[in-house]
Amino acid sequence: MNDELARRLELAKATALKQGQELRSLHGYGVRQKKLNDYVTDADSATERRIIEAIKAQFPEDGIFGEENGELCGRSGRWIIDPIDGTVDFFRGIPDYTISIAYETKSHEPLLGVVYCVAQDELFWAMEGCGAWVNDKPIHVSDVDDPSRAILVISPPHRHKELTDRYLEKMKRAFLECSDIRSFGSAALEMCYIASGRLDGYFEYGLGYYDFAGGWAILRQAGGSCISMDSSRGFEDHDNAVIATNGLLEAWLKEKVGD
Numbered sequence: 212m213n214d215e216l217a218r219r220l221e222l223a224k225a226t227a228l229k230q231g232q233e234l235r236s237l238h239g240y241g242v243r244q245k246k247l248n249d250y251v252t253d254a255d256s257a258t259e260r261r262i263i264e265a266i267k268a269q270f271p272e273d274g275i276f277g278e279e280n281g282e283l284c285g286r287s288g289r290w291i292i293d294p295i296d297g298t299v300d301f302f303r304g305i306p307d308y309t310i311s312i313a314y315e316t317k318s319h320e321p322l323l324g325v326v327y328c329v330a331q332d333e334l335f336w337a338m339e340g341c342g343a344w345v346n347d348k349p350i351h352v353s354d355v356d357d358p359s360r361a362i363l364v365i366s367p368p369h370r371h372k373e374l375t376d377r378y379l380e381k382m383k384r385a386f387l388e389c390s391d392i393r394s395f396g397s398a399a400l401e402m403c404y405i406a407s408g409r410l411d412g413y414f415e416y417g418l419g420y421y422d423f424a425g426g427w428a429i430l431r432q433a434g435g436s437c438i439s440m441d442s443s444r445g446f447e448d449h450d451n452a453v454i455a456t457n458g459l460l461e462a463w464l465k466e467k468v469g470d
Contacts, residue, residue, distance in 0.1 A: 213340075216314070216322055216323060216338060216339065217338065218269070219270065219314050219323060220314075220323045220325070220336065220338045222265065222266065222269055222270075223312040223314065223323065223325040223336070224325050224334060224336055226261075226262055226265045226266075226312065227310045227312055227325050227326075227327035227334065228327060228334065229265075230258050230261060230262060230294070230310055230327075231310055231327050231329040231332075233257075233258065233261070234254060234258065234295070234301070234310075234329050235329060235330075237254055240252045240253040240254045240302070241253045242302050246370070247369075247370055247372070248299075248369045248370045249370055250298050250299055250302070251279065251298060252295070252298060252301065252302055254294075254295060254301070255278070255279055255294050255295045255298055256279050256294075258294035258295060258310065259277045259278065259279045259280055259292055259294035260280075262277075262292050262294060262310075262312065263275055263277065263280065263283070263292070266290055270287070272285055272286045272287045273285045273286075273287055273288050273289065273290055273314075274286075274287075274288065274289040274290070275289065275290050275292065276289055276290070276291050276292070276420070276421065276448065277290075277291075277292040277293075277294070277421065278292065278293050278294065278419060278421045278422075279294065282448075287316075288314060288315060288316040289314070289315055289316075289318075290312065290313070290314050291311075291312070291313040291314070291315065291321065291420060291421050291424040291425070292311070292312055292313075292421060293309075293310070293311040293399065293419075293421040293422055293424075293425070294310060295308055295309075295310065296308065296309045296310070296311045296326075296397045296398060296399045296400070296421075296422060297309060297395070297396040297397035297400065299396060300395075300396045300397065305396065306328075306329075306330030306331060307328070307330075307395040307396050307397055307400055308328075308329060308330070308396070308397055308400075309326050309327055309328050309329065309397045309399045309400045309403075310325075310326070310327045310329065311324070311325070311326045311327075311399035311421065311422075311424070311425035311426065312324070312325045312326075312425055313325075313424035313425040313427070313428050315424070319420065319424075319445065319446040319447070321424045321425070321427055321428035322338065322339045322428065323336075323337065323338040323339065323428055324336065324337050324424065324425035324426065324427065324428025324429045325425055326399045326400065326402075326403050326425045326426055326429060328400055328403075333345050333346060333403075334346055335350075335403040335406065335407070335426075335429050336429065337406075337428050337429040337431075337432035337433070338428075338432070339428075339432070341432070342432050342433070343406050343407075343429045343430070343432040343433035345403070345407055350406055350407040350408065350433050351406075351407075351408060351433050351434050352405060352406060352407075352408055352411075352430070352433050352434045352435040352457035352458060352459075353405075353408040353409075353410075353411050353457050354457075354459070355411045355457060355459065355460065356459040356460065358388045358389050358460060358463050358464075359388065359389065359390060360390055360411075361389045361390055361411040361412055361460055362389070362390055362391050362392070362393060362409075362410050362411055363385060363386075363389050363391075363392050363393070363410070363411060363412045363413060363414075363464075364392070364393050364394055364395065364401040364404075364405075364410055364412070364413035364414075364415075365382050365385065365386070365392045365393075365394060365413075365414065365415075366394045366396075366398075366401075366413075366414075366415040367382075367394075368415075368416045368417060370417055371416055371417045374416055374417075378416065381414070381467065381468040382468075384467040384468065385412075385414070385464065385467045385468055388463075388467070389412075393410065398413075398415060398418055398422040398423045398426060398453070399422065399423060399425050399426040400426070401413050401426070401455075402423055402426025402427060402429065402430045402435075402437070402455050403426050403429055403430070405430055405433075405435055405455055405456065405457060406426070406429045406430040406432075406433035406435055407433070408457075411456065411457050411460055412454075412455065412456040412457065412460045412464045413453070413454070413455045413456070414440060414452075414453060414454045414455075414464065414468045415452070415453055416440075416452045417450055417451075417452070418450075418451045418452075418453050419448065419449055419450075419451070420446060420447065420448045420449070420451065422451075423437070423451070423453060423455075426455075427455070430455060434457070434458060435455065435456060435457050435458050436455065436456055436457075436458045436461045437453060437454070437455040438453075438454050438455075438461065438465070439451065439452060439453065439454075440452035440453060440454050440465075440468060440469050440470055441469075441470045442469060442470070443470075452470070454468065454469065
């Protein structure tokens with residue numbers, strides 16, 4: 212299993228880098244709105260298609276779950292793909308978009324993750340039992356255990372504005388006790404920033420599994436934690452409410468924002 216997993220990791224890394232190069236070379240693409248504040252570009256669709264083609268060329272029996280193409284059933288594990296996590300960042304020229312790829316053999320338990328921040332040329336990656344890395348350097352979560360020193364990612368529910376009042380109350384509770392807040396527009400990148408000790412905690416509503424599977428795999432191998440905000444349910448393919456931390460702040464953040 213480890214050899215097969217390592218082969219999949221190398222494929223994910225090489226594919227993310229190649230598709231990042233393709234994105235950097237683009238000089239135009241169409242943009243359309245799928246629903247409220249949820250956009251897709253021609254580049255999203257083309258990138259996902261090429262990632263799927265690369266996977267199927269080497270692992271034709273594997274399943275796929277992609278943001279744009281949905282579920283393609285397989286017999287030997289499942290890849291989870293977000294071709295551009297942070298599409299608005301991408302088409303507005305903000306450099307915080309990523310390519311996110313994960314692989315699992317049990318539902319919602321990713322064994323490897325690759326998240327490529329294209330504009331920054333930072334390739335975050337991890338595999339079960341092998342730690343977490345950015346490019347060729349090992350990474351680990353911060354040792355911040357005092358909320359007053361913590362920098363949190365707090366992303367407003369821009370696709371679910373009916374949750375605004377509930378969200379703002381949770382944000383207020385967390386903000387009053389932390390040091391500062393940020394938001395980058397890519398859940399995968401934000402989890403990688405927690406994994407590398409740049410940030411300490413994060414919560415967000417309405418995430419697809421493809422939004423955070425790659426970042427979650429990396430965060431877990433870096434010593435962090437990722438749990439459902441709703442203690443009555445685990446993660447699903449759609450509509451997840453997520454709390455991610457360096458592990459030391461999990462209980463505090465769950466108490467502030469959990470349901």
